[in-house]
Amino acid sequence: MSLSNKTAIGILWNFSDQLLRRGMASLVTLLLARLLVPEDFGLLAMVLVFLTIASAMMDSGLQQAILRMPTLGPRDASTAFFSNIAFGVLAYGLLYASAPLIADFYAEPRLIVLVRIGGIVVLINSFEVIQGAMLNRALDFRTRMKAGIPGSVVSGGVAVLLGWLGFGVWALVGQMLTAALVTTALMWWWGSWRPRLEFDVVSFKAMFRFGYKMFLSRMLDVLFVNLYVLLIAKLFSASVAGLFFFAERLKELVINQLVTAVQNVTFPALASIQADPVRLKSAYRQILQVMVYLLFPAMLLLAALAEPLFLTLLPERWLAAVPYLQLMCIAAVMYPLSTLNLNVLKVKGRSDLFLGLEIVKKVLICAVLAVTWRHGVMAILIGQIVVAVVSYIPNAWFSRELINYSIREQLADFLPALLLASAVAGTTWWAVPALLAIWPAPVVLVVSGLLAGAAYLLLSCWLRFAAWQYGAGWIQERLSQRKVGNTAC
Incomplete structure (x- = not known):
């Protein structure tokens, strides 16, 4: 295989x-x-x-x-x-x-x-x-x-x-x-x-x-x-x-x-395949494209639908956590990008660079916390978003050095999914308060979630996203193999 x-x-x-x-x-x-x-x-x-x-x-x-x-x-x-x-x-x-x-x-x-x-x-x-x-x-x-x-x-x-x-x-x-x-x-x-x-x-x-x-x-x-x-x-x-x-x-x-x-x-x-830089880079590009294709809409739609989700599933005493969850989801958008770039260091055995990057990021966290902690939990969470965005840059830099996967190439691979997911989630977020005023929270949650998910999938298919094509090709290959197997039987 x-x-x-x-x-x-x-x-x-x-x-x-x-x-x-x-x-x-x-x-x-x-x-x-x-x-x-x-x-x-x-x-x-x-x-x-x-x-x-x-x-x-x-x-x-x-x-x-x-x-x-x-x-x-x-x-x-x-x-x-x-x-x-x-x-x-x-x-x-x-x-x-x-x-x-x-x-x-x-x-x-x-x-x-x-x-x-x-x-x-x-x-x-x-x-x-x-x-x-x-x-x-x-x-x-x-x-x-x-x-x-x-x-x-x-x-x-x-x-x-x-x-x-x-x-x-x-x-x-x-x-x-x-x-x-x-x-x-x-x-x-x-x-x-x-x-x-x-x-x-x-x-x-x-x-x-x-x-x-x-x-x-x-x-x-x-x-x-x-x-x-x-x-x-x-x-x-x-x-x-x-x-x-x-x-x-x-x-x-x-x-x-x-x-x-x-x-x-x-x-x-x-x-x-760590010894083959060409295959390694190609594999990483595909993995990044697929991961962000799935994760960006998941996190941003979770933020957009947080209020109807809590109203539907949880007692009222938990509603104060809604804005916390929304800001956490925005910060988490950068997580797969940083994770995959750090994976390059691990695959290449560069644990020294991995440690150095972690030290730099922790210094950044301390600096941001020193400014935000006096202003409450919401300020601390906004600081998390700043840290997530800034930390991506040094992580991506070493991917360029080790497997020739530049920041420009990474932007080309993940920016389309980010822009589409942001547009769909932003529209949903804007519509939710008005919908909650006329519909029960469970209806808003289900209808908005289904419409937003369908819009993202259809638009990504129309725009011919690479991740969509990978997925469709893999499914077709599996179905063809199964059909051949059934014919042989």
């Missing part, structure tokens, strides 16, 4: 996995929003800041090192596996010991037990990282889907039950722990890879030379992505942090669905 077909099938399986899991997560989040209050989500947001840092320490960049190695022996994988477990134990120990300090920082005593119990997820996930990397490396996303969907279903049921019984924030913690436990167990049940009782110091040093820079980059990213929640929880209240966190969670349900599905498949696939 060709690389393009193998990658396309991998994306399809991974997209299906993400779609079902994110769909379940969306349903559970909406149900929990009716059972819990913003303060409960705010408490979880405070905890997740530190759990995410501990998870980055546990991974230490070894998963990325495994994925980019041209050849991988059994000793290499076993070395990475036992290293992850050791790092996981260390990370949880630090988390457990620092729980009282975290509670003191927020002046919230409940965080001590929440951090210590919730932190167990780091230990559980340390058994999953390399098993998952081996499946990713083989582009076996079908097995990942078989493990992930039951985890989402079971953990969602546990969360809703605990929320209904009045356990508050513990419903969210229970969901997190159950999802990790079930998914990890099933991944080991269905995955074929097993570690050997061996450890290669030379292999560890080689992987860690690449991985530690990815770890430092990841740590910087985690610290500064969560800096917004940390700052809002400290400056305002758990309720405001909960509204911010809830809006961010809804945004990520959409953006991670699309970006994660593509990135999980394309990184190992593109790593296999």
Whole structure:
């Protein structure tokens, strides 16, 4: 099977996995929003800041090192596996010991037990990282889907039950722990890879030379992505942090669905052609065109339809999160562009440049936050948009240097989709207030969403967008193969 077909099938399986899991997560989040209050989500947001840092320490960049190695022996994988477990134990120990300090920082005593119990997820996930990397490396996303969907279903049921019984924030913690436990167990049940009782110091040093820079980059990213929640929880209240966190969670349900599905498949696939710059550039152009074609309208229409969405699905106490979600979606438009350009550095093994770019962006975040934090949450979110736009420039610069994919070429590849999505979403955003005055919110949501989506698809077909042609060509090829197969039978 060709690389393009193998990658396309991998994306399809991974997209299906993400779609079902994110769909379940969306349903559970909406149900929990009716059972819990913003303060409960705010408490979880405070905890997740530190759990995410501990998870980055546990991974230490070894998963990325495994994925980019041209050849991988059994000793290499076993070395990475036992290293992850050791790092996981260390990370949880630090988390457990620092729980009282975290509670003191927020002046919230409940965080001590929440951090210590919730932190167990780091230990559980340390058994999953390399098993998952081996499946990713083989582009076996079908097995990942078989493990992930039951985890989402079971953990969602546990969360809703605990929320209904009045356990508050513990419903969210229970969901997190159950999802990790079930998914990890099933991944080991269905995955074929097993570690050997061996450890290669030379292999560890080689992987860690690449991985530690990815770890430092990841740590910087985690610290500064969560800096917004940390700052809002400290400056305002758990309720405001909960509204911010809830809006961010809804945004990520959409953006991670699309970006994660593509990135999980394309990184190992593109790593296999890293020595061929012509093929690598061509593949990146196609991936960027397809990703922005899907993501731009998704994020901008989510912003345009945020108010009828909240009025339809959520209690009134969550309406204050609508403007937060709208600004987050605008900032997220730049996310796939930055992600793909940074992927070039990872595929080329330039973790030094990756780390340097992360440091530059974090300095920019600090500078913008120094100006915006005094002016409230909305100002902080406008600052996010500024950071997202400015950060794209250095990310794209190195794609020109490494694979000759210039900023001008990138603009030519993504600007048509951005302009069309902006026009469709802008028209929808303008029409929504008038429609809400005469129609119920559910009707506005469904009718506006369908009309806007249809307009985007038809106009992109009429304008002959490259992504539309890729998709149509791939579908025709698959149908032709199936027809030939049926004829042969």
